[in-house]
Amino acid sequence: MPRRKAAVIAAPRDTSSDEVALRALYHKDPLRILPNALWKTVARLQSLECRFIDDAGSVTGVELREPGKLLIYGTRTQDPLKAASVKLDGVPTVYIHNDFVAPLAPWFDRKEAFFRLVHTGSELPLRATVPGYTIRQVDTTTELPLVATILHACYDTSTPGTNEIAMWTKRPVFAPRAWLWIIDRKEKRPIALGIAETDRLTGEGSLEWIQVLPAFRSLGLGTMLVQELVYRLEQKVAFTTVVGQMKNPCEPEHLFRRCGFAGRDVWWVLHR
Structure with a gap:
């Protein structure tokens, strides 16, 4: 042969x-x-x-x-x-x-x-608290399936599974202190998730996921998450950026601006 x-x-x-x-x-x-x-x-x-x-x-x-x-x-x-x-x-x-x-x-x-949008850390907002809820760091060794479940519950479209999420923890920008739950103290379970990355070489933090279960929205939990992440990132980076859809019924841009993010830049993704 x-x-x-x-x-x-x-x-x-x-x-x-x-x-x-x-x-x-x-x-x-x-x-x-x-x-x-x-x-x-x-x-x-x-x-x-x-x-x-x-x-x-x-x-x-x-x-x-x-x-x-x-x-x-x-x-x-x-x-x-x-x-x-x-x-x-x-x-x-x-x-x-x-x-x-x-x-x-x-x-x-x-x-x-x-x-x-960008947050320079020059004017850090007061860290919001909501009675009945507390922040806890995600245990990325055992709780990645729960991360996948929360993300899936927040979207009508497909979301990352456990294996893909596990790959995020292998990246150089992985910051374990910037993976956060908001816990419902009464039900003793996570009802919101925030994930950010830290690029120390660039001095840039980036908010990647800010998700609150539909039944718990409009309570101020998104603000609570974003402000806590900004505080944690500010200790490690020079600035923090975030990207989000303009046409989104949850109006995430208003949330980030309330938390001190600023900018007027809009990017378009064109498809054919």
């Missing part, structure tokens, strides 16, 4: 220079440069083509492209005509700041808007 040819595995591409440049750019204006916390983009740089945008000798933006899959376009400039020159090359998904969405939107069928 003929021998099979050995599979050739490409060596990992050196993305260190791209990462350094991206970090420097992100620190100048995090809400305009990327649609998400920096660590999420750094984690996938191996699969992204990275082109930095030069304006009069200064790096002002970045174009990140995964051929045939997606494009991320972020820049500090505010000239909407800049985006008109972006080559789509048939990508089905584009992430782009609100200032530049107009020239590209007609080419896409579905459009979703997301707010992006």
